[in-house]
Amino acid sequence: MSTPLELFVDSRFVSPFAMAAYVALKEKAVPFQLSTINLAQRAQYEPSYVTKSLTSKVPTLVHGDFSLSESSAITEYLDEIFPGVALYPKESQLRARARQVQAWLRTDLMPIRQERSSEGIFQEPTHYLPLSAEATKAADKLFTIAEKLLADSSGSLFPQWSIADTELALMLNRLIKYGDPVPDRLRQYANEQWKRPSVQSWNNLPRPA
Numbered sequence: 001m002s003t004p005l006e007l008f009v010d011s012r013f014v015s016p017f018a019m020a021a022y023v024a025l026k027e028k029a030v031p032f033q034l035s036t037i038n039l040a041q042r043a044q045y046e047p048s049y050v051t052k053s054l055t056s057k058v059p060t061l062v063h064g065d066f067s068l069s070e071s072s073a074i075t076e077y078l079d080e081i082f083p084g085v086a087l088y089p090k091e092s093q094l095r096a097r098a099r100q101v102q103a104w105l106r107t108d109l110m111p112i113r114q115e116r117s118s119e120g121i122f123q124e125p126t127h128y129l130p131l132s133a134e135a136t137k138a139a140d141k142l143f144t145i146a147e148k149l150l151a152d153s154s155g156s157l158f159p160q161w162s163i164a165d166t167e168l169a170l171m172l173n174r175l176i177k178y179g180d181p182v183p184d185r186l187r188q189y190a191n192e193q194w195k196r197p198s199v200q201s202w203n204n205l206p207r208p209a
Contacts, residue, residue, distance in 0.1 A: 003064040005032035008049070010039050010058050013205045014119045016170050017071035017106075021059040023166050024075040026198035027085040072102045075163050087163040098164040101149065101157065105167050109142055111135035116174035123207060125178050139175060146172065146186050155192055169193035 007025060009018035013036075025032050037043045037058050044056045053060040053069045060069040061077070068074055076099075079087040088095045111134040120128070131139060146168060149157055156165050172190040175182050182190075193199065 002031075005030060006035055006062040007032050008035045008037050008053070008058055008060040008062070011036035011208075012039075012119070013202065013207050014117075014122050015058055016118045016121075016167070017057075018059040019170065019199075019202050020071045020163060020167055021061060021074045021078075022202050023196075023198040024078050024087050024163055026201050027087060027163075028078055028082040029084050030078075030082055072099070072106070075102075086160065089158045089160065089162060094158050098158065098162045101164040102167055104145075105171050109138045109171065111138045112142065112171070112174055116178050116180070118170070118174065121170065121173050121177045122203060128178060131180060139180065142171060142175075143183055143186060146189075147183070150185070150189060153189075155189065161196070165193050166196070166199060169199075 005025070007018075007021055009015060009022060013019075022034070037049060039058070043049060044053065044058065049060075050056055052062055052067045054067070055069045057069050059071055059074060060067060061074045068077055075087050088098050111132060115128070115131060115135045117125075119125070149168070156162070157168065158164075169190040172182060172186055173194065176187055176190055194203070
């Protein structure tokens with residue numbers, strides 16, 4: 001019998017980091033239990049969850065008696081131990097580039113993340129203002145780097161899809177879903193990435209009103 005897998009995500013299914021881990025599991029086609037944590041009620045700090053999640057965050061993956069939080073650590077772990085669809089390029093430099101893209105999206109572009117919540121990607125966005133000057137500057141940086149990354153691409157960052165594609169498309173969708181201007185090439189890229197069955201599976205999870 002295989003070791004059971006359990007993935008803990010936010011109860012509203014709007015965390016981009018939880019989405020990345022979920023998509024990774026779907027791509028690997030391994031069975032797993034999906035469990036939710038109510039962040040609004042600070043359930044991530046309850047003792048029963050703290051014992052599972054070293055950093056008291058979502059997502060957290062539990063694999064038998066081993067648990068792991070931080071989404072990029074989870075996706076790398078899954079790619080190392082499970083066969084099937086590769087989440088990262090096999091070639092060392094391309095794999096490093098994919099990890100760089102993930103790290104960049106997690107640590108930069110803060111004005112976009114502050115003004116264009118991920119909630120608006122998965123539910124109809126409401127009560128938002130035009131992008132500030134800081135967010136507009138961040139959007140321009142996003143477009144410049146994304147266009148460089150996709151310059152020689154036929155539809156993905158690398159010759160084959162990677163989890164970094166899902167994460168870049170999500171960042172672009174922070175703007176697209178709110179109706180902000182996005183270059184046609186990048187809009188098309190994000191839309192195509194959003195059609196991937198693993199991504200659609202996350203998008204179609206039932207969300208509370």
